[in-house]
Amino acid sequence: MEVIRLAGGDEVLAGRSALERAGIETLAESDRPCGGEVGTQLLVRDASAAVDVLRSAGLQATRVSPPVPNSGDAILWWKAWRDALPIEVYSQLRLRHHRELSSEGSIVRVRREEFPAEAEEPWRVLADGGVDVRCEFHCALPTGMEVHVLVPDKERAVAVLAEAGFTATPVDYEGPRIRDGITWWGQWKAARDYASQVQRPILMSFASPRVEQVPGVW
Amino acid sequence: MQDVLRRFVCVRLDGRQSPENAALKNEYGPVILGNVQNRIVSPTGENLAALPVHFATDRLVRYLHDWSAVYPGVDEPGVSDRPLPYVASTHQALNVAACDARLLVVIVVGDDDATAGLEALARPLAWWPEFAGRFHFSAARSGDPTLATVTGPPRPPAPSLCLVEPDAFGMAGRMVSAFVPGVGLDRVLAAARAALAGHAAGFRNLTVVEKFQLHTELGERPWSYA
Numbered sequence: 001m002e003v004i005r006l007a008g009g010d011e012v013l014a015g016r017s018a019l020e021r022a023g024i025e026t027l028a029e030s031d032r033p034c035g036g037e038v039g040t041q042l043l044v045r046d047a048s049a050a051v052d053v054l055r056s057a058g059l060q061a062t063r064v065s066p067p068v069p070n071s072g073d074a075i076l077w078w079k080a081w082r083d084a085l086p087i088e089v090y091s092q093l094r095l096r097h098h099r100e101l102s103s104e105g106s107i108v109r110v111r112r113e114e115f116p117a118e119a120e121e122p123w124r125v126l127a128d129g130g131v132d133v134r135c136e137f138h139c140a141l142p143t144g145m146e147v148h149v150l151v152p153d154k155e156r157a158v159a160v161l162a163e164a165g166f167t168a169t170p171v172d173y174e175g176p177r178i179r180d181g182i183t184w185w186g187q188w189k190a191a192r193d194y195a196s197q198v199q200r201p202i203l204m205s206f207a208s209p210r211v212e213q214v215p216g217v218w
Numbered sequence: 219m220q221d222v223l224r225r226f227v228c229v230r231l232d233g234r235q236s237p238e239n240a241a242l243k244n245e246y247g248p249v250i251l252g253n254v255q256n257r258i259v260s261p262t263g264e265n266l267a268a269l270p271v272h273f274a275t276d277r278l279v280r281y282l283h284d285w286s287a288v289y290p291g292v293d294e295p296g297v298s299d300r301p302l303p304y305v306a307s308t309h310q311a312l313n314v315a316a317c318d319a320r321l322l323v324v325i326v327v328g329d330d331d332a333t334a335g336l337e338a339l340a341r342p343l344a345w346w347p348e349f350a351g352r353f354h355f356s357a358a359r360s361g362d363p364t365l366a367t368v369t370g371p372p373r374p375p376a377p378s379l380c381l382v383e384p385d386a387f388g389m390a391g392r393m394v395s396a397f398v399p400g401v402g403l404d405r406v407l408a409a410a411r412a413a414l415a416g417h418a419a420g421f422r423n424l425t426v427v428e429k430f431q432l433h434t435e436l437g438e439r440p441w442s443y444a
Contacts, residue, residue, distance in 0.1 A: 172426060179319075182228050183350055192227075200291035203256060204256065204258075206239075
């Protein structure tokens with residue numbers, strides 16, 4: 001997925017038509033300027049093909065280099081795309097650019113009850129406050145819903161959220177430690193048969209020994 | 219806490235590991251964003267209650283004691299008569315061992331009688347107090363592809379009992395000892411103690427964030443939006 005820019009106004013209308021005639025899908029649009037360059041930006045799967053079509057139609061189209069999300073303008077540019085796209089498409093777009101930043105940072109936890117449905121979501125508040133959200137997990141905990149966001153600067157993120165009225169705390173989880181534990185059964189039938197034999201209750205837990213694509217983490 | 223949990227049969231399942239586990243997850247739910255709260259289940263499989271993990275520890279222990287009192291159970295059989303608590307597959311067991319900072323005992327199965335003899339040697343590692351909670355267990359056929367990810371000295375022909383130390387992500391491991399039928403229990407126990415000491419000496423305590431970042435530094439995919 002790549003971003004191209006048209007000058008705006010009539011160019012956009014003509015550009016949409018030209019792309020449609022050529023069978024090129026426009027995934028989303030954004031008017032958020034980037035680096036002082038104004039115009040309407042289109043997200044397409046193949047920028048070269050789209051630009052060729054648009055130039056053939058006599059339109060001024062240029063390819064846009066997605067900015068590194070480390071300045072207020074750049075973060076707002078990315079925010080506009082997150083607004084415009086389904087989250088899975090936005091995730092793909094993020095992963096195509098500046099991958100080196102994707103996993104860097106600290107986790108901040110926000111309790112879901114802190115932001116009722118009508119409130120702004122944390123990622124919007126953070127983006128407006130100049131904080132890039134690099135990863136986001138929605139966690140169903142026994143204590144309620146939490147959103148965990150990976151941000152480059154946890155202190156700044158907490159301050160931005162606090163200013164907007166949210167309670168947020170930096171969080172990390174202790175990894176496994178070597179120590180005595182209990183014996184876990186790993187198969188239901190064997191565990192139930194043994195419980196039946198010894199007439200003891202079962203503590204049943206569901207957990208996956210990987211978090212998304214990172215194995216070896218509960 | 220561990221004392222009261224030992225009054226329970228504790229089972230941990232991966233809901234994505236098999237259709238059967240996925241069905242269990244839905245049966246014992248509710249499933250909220252993919253997660254099921256820990257459940258208290260009767261010895262016959264009746265879904266009794268959620269485990270309220272937001273309790274303070276002392277209240278949680280009392281809660282577990284209360285359920286344990288409902289099902290006081292009978293004495294457990296002797297160690298030699300208890301089953302080994304196998305994880306469903308060796309691939310998953312390696313993963314789980316990494317999650318829990320434990321070692322893995324792999325029984326590479328062969329002739330039934332000889333395999334049973336090796337399982338008998340492994341039972342103390344599952345049930346003796348000295349070793350409880352320090353190992354996970356799996357059974358594998360000699361052609362199991364996960365065994366190919368285990369480095370170390372040459373593996374003896376099946377059946378064998380292998381002590382494996384997982385890597386940080388549980389996608390590979392290192393065999394530290396292996397035994398064939400006929401070995402004495404003393405040798406297995408000594409090797410287990412040495413393996414635990416070696417594991418502890420080389421273990422890196424990493425937070426989850428540090429572990430995720432290490433994963434990326436090793437060239438794996440960066441995180442992405444959930």
